[in-house]
Amino acid sequence: MKIGIITWFTGSNYGTNLQAIALQYYLRKKGHDVSIVNYVVPQSVENCEESSFLKRMVSFSKDCIVNLIMRRYENAIHERDIKFRNAIRNNCILTDKIVEESDLINVLNKFDILIFGSDQIWNPNWYNRFYFADYDGISARRISYAPSIGVNSIPQKVSVDIERSVKKIDFLSVRENKAADLLSTFLKKKPEVVVDPTLLLSADDWTKIFPQRKIEDNDYVLAFFLGKEKDHFSAAKRFAKKHKCKYVLIPYKYISYFQNAIIYADAGLDEFINLVRGAKYILTDSFHMTVFSIMYEKQFYTFQRFIEDEHTSQNGRIINLLELTDLMCRYVPYGTSDIKDVDDIEYEKHLEKLNNKIKKSKIFLRNSINA
Known part of the structure; x- marks a missing residue:
């Protein structure tokens, strides 16, 4: 099968990168043609009230601390970030980079199956339809494997969006019991709870990778x-x-x-x-x-x-x-x-x-x- 994985795969979070490597590695071992969809959701800019003097001082203090860290560990942190990017490049296949959301449907329909991978890609505090492939015209089958909601409740302001999005998933699983409970209110059947992708690999598998x-x-x-x-x-x-x-x-x-x-x-x-x-x-x-x-x-x-x-x-x-x-x-x-x-x-x-x-x-x- 030609499978496209939709998940987080950038940044310097260890778990995020390890789960992305694990799911693709496991599916390739099973003989599938697998790529991660190379699209990074732009960060939204929230309107916020002007900070109080105290908040600004706290922020200033933290900025000073961050600057101290950066001066002392700048080279080491830079080296770490290079290692993260190299690990993804060496262990994963990515599609060509997608810049515009309008190009997504054509790319996604090149796959037989789309799998929404793990980590907190379904956290309602940063809901985005991309992580459900919630677009009209998608012909690929949709499977979720161990995505996490992460929090204890779904805010009312995004509940309608999440309900619409999850109902388009053909086979639905999540990573935590709480996520299954929250999503079951939208569905006729409670989602399966499965293990994180990192656990799909054995210790020997991880030794082959690292x-x-x-x-x-x-x-x-x-x-x-x-x-x-x-x-x-x-x-x-x-x-x-x-x-x-x-x-x-x-x-x-x-x-x-x-x-x-x-x-x-x-x-x-x-x-x-x-x-x-x-x-x-x-x-x-x-x-x-x-x-x-x-x-x-x-x-x-x-x-x-x-x-x-x-x-x-x-x-x-x-x-x-x-x-x-x-x-x-x-x-x-x-x-x-x-x-x-x-x-x-x-x-x-x-x-x-x-x-x-x-x-x-x-x-x-x-x-x-x-x-």
């Missing part, structure tokens, strides 16, 4: 936080000291660049995966870092990244994964500054349910394509 190599000697704690909660960084430092390990950090938000750690500011996808492989412990609030911690059977702790009652909370995907593997004991409450040790994970008894879910997800994808 060959194994040692980056750090001796025992180390690897930390990677998408959030900026100070207590989580304090907890990571204390944990490394308590366990007499080096403290290694892949930075993301500006606060992470100021930590007293071995900082890999230039870490691309290769370093990300290999630092996971070599770590003795992993501390994170990232869904995809948790995925790879489990895949490589690491001792890990995953921090709650959002306060649970927040409208924009994205905790659901991590909770689903930890519940599926019976590893909720590794979930650390938001704002924790000192981690309480629990017994080491004996992975054999935790992976059976996950492996069954992976098999069912592959069956969904196969049946949807072959229907």
Whole structure:
């Protein structure tokens, strides 16, 4: 089959790039002719009220901090971004770049099937019809594989658009239980919940993509936080000291660049995966870092990244994964500054349910394509 994938594949988010590589790699292994649709949705410019003096001062302070980071880590960050682009170029096939939305229909109809891939492409806070191929005149069959809504509710102002868009999908799956619940209000049948594309590949598959190599000697704690909660960084430092390990950090938000750690500011996808492989412990609030911690059977702790009652909370995907593997004991409450040790994970008894879910997800994808 000639398959076009519609997903995010740019920027310096590790999970975004890894899921894009994973889905195309898996489908190509199954013998399909696969390309990512090379169209990047323009960012909308919101009208906003003039900031108050206090807000402007806070913004100024952050700008100063960002400038400090950029001066110190400019070359490393530039090198990281090059690595991201090279990883996509080396592992994915993209269509010719599409500049105008008006050209999309002709490109999309060159495929037999369109698959809307993973990550939060269906987050209602930045809804765009492109991520549903919601255009008149589309002849290609439409399948969604593990897109995420990401939040706890769909705002009323976009609910009509999302209802119209999802009803055009021929075979519908999502990544989280919450997303299935939210979309089921628009549909006669509840969407299937499947695993993230990164889990469609085995550890051996990932080794073929990013060959194994040692980056750090001796025992180390690897930390990677998408959030900026100070207590989580304090907890990571204390944990490394308590366990007499080096403290290694892949930075993301500006606060992470100021930590007293071995900082890999230039870490691309290769370093990300290999630092996971070599770590003795992993501390994170990232869904995809948790995925790879489990895949490589690491001792890990995953921090709650959002306060649970927040409208924009994205905790659901991590909770689903930890519940599926019976590893909720590794979930650390938001704002924790000192981690309480629990017994080491004996992975054999935790992976059976996950492996069954992976098999069912592959069956969904196969049946949807072959229907």
